[in-house]
Amino acid sequence: MFEAKFEQAALFKKIIDAIKDTTSLCNFNCTEHGITVQAVDDSRVLLISLLIGSDCFQSYRCDKSITLGMDMSNLSKVLKTGNANDSLTLMAEDSPDSLLIVFEESEKSKISEYTLKLMDIESDYFNIDDIEQDSLITLPASEFQKTVKDLSQISDSLAILVTKDTIKFHVKGEMGDGDVILKPAVDLENTDNSVKIELNKAVNLNFGIKYILDIIKGSSLAPAITIKLTDQNPALFEFKLSSGYLRFYLAPKFEEDEE
Known part of the structure; x- marks a missing residue:
């Protein structure tokens, strides 16, 4: 038996909203420790790695490891029927062909139940090595989100x-150039508003902005984003959960990609 209850549906709704446009089909792997997802976009440029630890749930039970293969569009449609502050319970048998999704309103004593058919989805598992980064930056997620949206108007x-003193976001397009420069700053009252740089080596990497626009959909999950950059390697963009994380691994663009 698998049964996972969120005190509020908001967290799971935000997670699905953050990844549903990147991958259409997902395997949710459920174990005694929580739920994990690993999926790639159609172009195989962006990799999603999700961990929802058991402590994220009001109650959690998984007697046997199971895989829930779901169409993200269908899952999103069901989740839209519930309110963010409803409790949300996911339930499945040990050899499931469907997932029971239950919303419960505490104040109105209303329960809504949906049965979502599961799919048999073939997927590759990628062993992601923890590469020592050249630089690690942390900044407010809302700041990164606004920066990406603003600069996406100029270039793709x-x-x-x-560098040790600045984080520079640069775009160059037919209409001109654009730069947003952030300097390290510490907010003692709210550390999530701080901008931090840990540098082993200066980095200059180029990315397809359409993939970054998908990544910033996770900004509602955490107040800050951590970005690990290493020359010639995929970058890691991470939003931390109370128990777990949502990570995006994005391959940089090289000169031959832009020809």
Whole structure:
């Protein structure tokens, strides 16, 4: 038996909203420790790695490891029927062909139940090595989100340049150039508003901005985003959950990609 109850549906709704446009089909792997997802977009440029630890739930039970293969569009449609502050319970048998989704309103004593058919989805598992990064930056998720949206008006490529003193986001398009420069700053009252740079080596990497626009959909999950950059390697963009994380691994663009 698998049964996972969120005190409020808001967290799971935000997680699904953050990844549903990147991948259409997902395997949710449920174990005694929580739920994990690993999926790639159709172009195989962006990899999603999700961990919802058991402590994220009001109650959690998984007697046997199971895989729930779901169409993200269908899952999203069901989740839209519930309110953010409803409790949300996911239930499945040990050899499931469907997932029971239950919303419960505490104040109105209303219960809504939906049965979502599961799918048999073939997927590759990627062993992601923990590469020592050249630079690690942390900044408010809302700041990164606004920066990406603003600069996406100018170009379809975004360069991130990191030195010990600055983080520079640069775009160059037919209409002109654009730069947003952030300097390290510590907010003692709210550390999530701080901008931090840990540098082993200066970095200058270029990314397809359409993929960054998908990544920033996770901004509602956490107040800050951590970005690990390493020359010639995929970048890691991470939003931390109370128990777990949502990570995006994005391959940089090279000169031959832009020809």
